[in-house]
Amino acid sequence: MKTAPIVPREVTQAKLDHRTRAGQRHRASQTYTVAERVEESAVRFATRPCILYGDMRYDYAATNRRANQVAHAAHALGVRCNDVVALCMENRPAFLFAWLGLAKVGARVVFLNTNVSGKALAHALQATGATHVVVGEECLGLLAATELPPGLCYWLWPDAERPASAALRARCSVDLEQAAGQAPEHNPPAEWRSALVAGDPALYIFTSGTTGLPKAAVISHARWLITGDVMQATMDVQAHDCFYVFLPLYHGAASLSAGATAFVSGASLLLRRKFSRSEFWADVRRHHVTICQYVGEICRFLLTAAPQTDDHAHPLRKMVGAGMAPEVWEQWVRRFGDQFQIYEGWGSTEANTNTINLDNRIGSCGRVPFWEKTNLRLVRYDIDTDTHPRDENGFLQLCEVGEVGEAIGMIIDIPDVVGGRFEGYTSPEATEKKILRNVFRPGDAWWSSGDLLRVDADGYCWFVDRIGDTFRWNSENVSTTEVADALGDFPGLDAITVYGVKVPGAEGRAGMAALVLQPGAPFDPAAFWAFALARLPRYAAPLYLRLAPTTDMTGNYKLRKVDLQRQGYDTAQVADPLFVRDDAAKTYVPLHAAVPAQKVLA
Secondary structure, eight states, X not given: OOOOOOOOHHHHHHHHHHHHHHHTSOOTTOSOOHHHHHHHHHHHTTTSEEEEETTEEEEHHHHHHHHHHHHHHHHHTTOOTTOEEEEEOOSSHHHHHHHHHHHHHTOEEEEOOTTOOTHHHHHHHHHHTOSEEEEEGGGHHHHHTSOOOTTOEEEEEXXXXXXXXXXXXXXXXXXXXXXXXXXXXXXOOGGGGTTOOTTSEEEEEXXXXXXXXXXXXXXXXXXXHHHHHHHHHHHTOOTTOEEEEOSOTTSHIIIIIIIIHHHHHTXXXXXXXXXXXXXXXXHHHHTTXXXXXXXXXXXXXHHHSOOOTTTTOSOOOEEEEEOOOHHHHHHHHHHHOTTOEEEEEEOOTTOSOOEEOOSOOTTOOEEOSOGGGOSEEEEEOBTTTTBOOBOTTSOBOBOOTTOOEEEEEEOOOOTTOOTTOOOOBSOHHXXXXXXXXXXXXXXXXXXXXXXXXXXXXXXXXXXXXXXXXXXXXXTXXXXXXXXXXXXXXXXXXXXXXXXXXXXXXXXXOEEEEEEEEOTTOOOOHHHHHHHHHHHSOTTTSOSEEEEOOSSSBOTTSOBOHHHHHHHTTOTTTOOSOEEEEETTTTEEEEOOTTOOHHHHHO
């Protein structure tokens, strides 16, 4: 694909300034919160479709009425302003009714991962101090598999699509859908949330984390409002637009980026419980989807489907997300049309800074035209020692052009200003661990992202890897992201996760890749060897392979890297087929317990 000319820095900065102005509309002390935005939208966009789900359609007025019923029912059941209520439900209209209804009471809502149970679920409830749990019938099995904290009140929201047993349903004391159905439809009194200001917590959203149990990030009402305003300005979202929401609503990408943006613009939200490769384009055409959120693996999945004669015939025009590798980006545009504006970004749920690609620069996650206009900096990071090198004065060092370093954000602590704040986690200890102090001058404080980026001479940023994911092998740094991007379009491959594993008698970590193949696709180890060695230096080509099933995926459609890395290539722990690279034979050979370490190091 022909490289587009570089956009002048001033042009990009003007777009960024437009975003900044949108983000300055809200203050921490204002009493306009999530509830006020929902009620305002119900008037402005009353008959516009808000939620689409299968054959169901709820306009903005109807969505507000359903949320009102939940608010009245929850209040009658004892929920009060600043109470903490957890929500465990898959992507369906009831998720929005419950969440927004609780927001109208002034409750803080905890989004629970619908893929976890046991210790992780119990931790989520304890870490947030939830007193009530609204659980979708489809998620009751998670509670049954968990030793739950005492004293919690469980409220059921039935699910005709995925009914549970009577025994599981009996674990819940109240049928909240039934209670809401009998409650008033008018807006609840604003006095119920009179103690709230926009700087107060609205949501607790769990970050995936690379080690340990997930942390509950605090999202204020102002942060949700600002996200919507900024993304509406960024993508010029209008009431005729429709977001395709198949990423889980319990993650920030869907609930903040799509959800908040829809309510400020009057756009529609097409909900799907889970991503479907076979139904994706049919949904896009049937519901006239114009905007889609993505993660890189989703785009790769869609490219593996057989080409169709109507691949260019669709209304999708804008895509926003992260993780789209340059070669995937190029293939995507070539196959599905060059009309796309792709907003590849970098950030996180709890981030106090971010970047976004406004120039359609293939592969870049954003641009910093002028560094004095952002609180973002890239600082040197030593992978070997897991530390930031400091200069002779004891301060961190800025990266040069092209140098890989950690992205950090200056914490802006100005009364009433929300932008640049680090709202942290429910755990003060976890919050403090993410703060770097005395970075460039005594007493300053910066949010530590844990992400490695680089910036080129034109100010474009490029995501490299997570700290801890990049590893050293044969005295060379290996980026798991770059290896995965290089190998992701191997024929028959559905997904790839790359990580480093310890090898007895060797320094550093060796590369290992877990491969998920398309249904029915055979694995040709010699072809994969040739593919890997043609695209990667020998030190970066995976030493081990694991043919993994598709079952152990996160909500964002990635294999669980922490678990994979812990299991490594231990044949006693791993039932999946394992292979080791044999350069002499120019292939990967099956790995058995009898293969000595010397063999793999040869």
